[in-house]
Amino acid sequence: MDKFLTGKVAVVTGGTRGIGRAIAERLLREGASVAICGRSGETVARAVKEMTATTGGTVFGQAADITHPEDVHRLFQSVDERFGNLGVLINNAGLGIFRRVADMSIGEWHQMMDLNLSGVFYCCREALPRFNNSGEGYIINISSLAGKNAFSGGAGYNASKFGLNGFSEALMLDHRYDNVRVSYIMPGSVDTEFGSGRGAHADWKIAPEDVAEVVIGLLRLPQRTLVSRVEMRPLKPPK
Numbered sequence: 001m002d003k004f005l006t007g008k009v010a011v012v013t014g015g016t017r018g019i020g021r022a023i024a025e026r027l028l029r030e031g032a033s034v035a036i037c038g039r040s041g042e043t044v045a046r047a048v049k050e051m052t053a054t055t056g057g058t059v060f061g062q063a064a065d066i067t068h069p070e071d072v073h074r075l076f077q078s079v080d081e082r083f084g085n086l087g088v089l090i091n092n093a094g095l096g097i098f099r100r101v102a103d104m105s106i107g108e109w110h111q112m113m114d115l116n117l118s119g120v121f122y123c124c125r126e127a128l129p130r131f132n133n134s135g136e137g138y139i140i141n142i143s144s145l146a147g148k149n150a151f152s153g154g155a156g157y158n159a160s161k162f163g164l165n166g167f168s169e170a171l172m173l174d175h176r177y178d179n180v181r182v183s184y185i186m187p188g189s190v191d192t193e194f195g196s197g198r199g200a201h202a203d204w205k206i207a208p209e210d211v212a213e214v215v216i217g218l219l220r221l222p223q224r225t226l227v228s229r230v231e232m233r234p235l236k237p238p239k
């Protein structure tokens, strides 16, 4: 029997580990053809090999630095050639550098803006005309509770995720009548290697698979309905 995403094509940026990896694996298990990327060809190839083995799904990977529009363009061209008919874009790749404003370098600021904001824009620009060809599409942006709750040491990351939320809402308003749905998910602490030094592995955190579950829930909703914003948080963070 067909799975509910059989015949669907999805791109997940930063699918080599963490939340993106869990989303890519889940999409594969639901029958989608999935393209992932990351900056290193070696890491991407390893992730593709492992996901093929664990899910038996159709997954393709390409080294692409999302902060470079020409890399993004090549990635989407490859997806056209491999799979055609893009239907789902998960803008997941993101970076957190946590410093007080006075201690943050200009380069660190730009790294976060280039990936967390501009990279999402480049991917959406590639995806939207392809959705036109497919007749519909779904963009899910992985934001953060840091997109609504500022904290000390978070100025750069907060700015990028507050910005991503605004971008996501305007994008939704721009394209809802083109059969394009846009959602953004704002998780609290998720158990990944993100923002190294900010916190080690901990059982109280959200599991990456839980974010993937929310993505699947959004995709399962009928085309007439859109959950545009999701907040999710660990039930019992340390007091």
Ligand SMILES: NC(=O)c1ccc[n+]([C@@H]2O[C@H](COP(=O)([O-])OP(=O)(O)OC[C@H]3O[C@@H](n4cnc5c(N)ncnc54)[C@H](OP(=O)(O)O)[C@@H]3O)[C@@H](O)[C@H]2O)c1
Binding pocket: 013, 014, 015, 016, 017, 018, 019, 020, 037, 038, 039, 040, 043, 064, 065, 066, 067, 092, 093, 094, 095, 096, 115, 142, 143, 144, 145, 186, 187, 188, 189, 190, 191, 192, 193, 194, 195
């Ligand atoms: N973990 C959390 O607590 C948490 C909470 C809320 C929101 N988020 C958000 O969730 C998303 C994923 O976070 P995560 O925790 O899964 O992070 P992660 O474990 O550090 O994984 C990041 C992924 O993005 C890729 N990546 C990084 N820079 C890239 C670039 N320039 N171009 C292409 N790919 C790139 C990485 O691959 P390479 O290194 O191989 O390039 C990797 O696959 C981010 O947007 C983050 O802001 C995370």
